[in-house]
Amino acid sequence: MRSPMKRPHFFFSRARSAWRLLGRWSLVLPMAGLGLALAQAAEAGAAKSCPSEAELRAELARLNAFRALPQSCGAHRLPAAPALRWDARLEASALAFASELSHGDQISHRGLKGSSLRQRFHQSGYVMRRAGENLAAGQESLDEVLATWTLSASHCENLMQAEFIDAGLACVVGPGRYDRYWVLHLGRPVEP
Numbered sequence: 001m002r003s004p005m006k007r008p009h010f011f012f013s014r015a016r017s018a019w020r021l022l023g024r025w026s027l028v029l030p031m032a033g034l035g036l037a038l039a040q041a042a043e044a045g046a047a048k049s050c051p052s053e054a055e056l057r058a059e060l061a062r063l064n065a066f067r068a069l070p071q072s073c074g075a076h077r078l079p080a081a082p083a084l085r086w087d088a089r090l091e092a093s094a095l096a097f098a099s100e101l102s103h104g105d106q107i108s109h110r111g112l113k114g115s116s117l118r119q120r121f122h123q124s125g126y127v128m129r130r131a132g133e134n135l136a137a138g139q140e141s142l143d144e145v146l147a148t149w150t151l152s153a154s155h156c157e158n159l160m161q162a163e164f165i166d167a168g169l170a171c172v173v174g175p176g177r178y179d180r181y182w183v184l185h186l187g188r189p190v191e192p
Helices: 018-024 023-048 053-067 088-104 118-123 142-151 155-158
Strands: 071-073 076-080 130-138 166-173 182-188
Touching: 018 076, 018 166, 053 166, 071 155, 076 118, 088 118, 088 130, 088 166, 088 182, 118 130, 118 182, 130 155, 142 155, 142 182
Parallel strands: none
Antiparallel strands: 071 076, 130 182, 166 182
């Protein structure tokens, strides 16, 4: 004689007859559906996330590899540029502006309250001699963002400006039509 099936104590502890009637498949099928629902929810959540700070910092190596070679930016052929270094102040200004863009559901180099790039750098404590800003919205990955910037003449020129020595990159997930807002701040401080 087969031993009786063990009852899950968390679900049917008081319903012994129901367990015998329903059998194990009535529990397995809803659990499989729950697993599928959880997997879909996790996938949707992952689809609306940004890279970690470490991944954003690692992207600097790719930017530097791009800058290390001469590039054609639209009609202009630009020479190789020196490597950029990560700057926490530029990262902070990029993050603050990406958050502002997400809350306003817009993509613009002018802040919601009219702030300029110079003002954003100043607020983060970066005293700039030269500043640049690349924006992107809607791209799901860093690969897509870089492809967008390298194919746009003005964004590509910003990436290749030899005067820039510092960089900070940020991504924010927003509620608007774009989902993700990407900001790259490039700069050269007054004192190098």
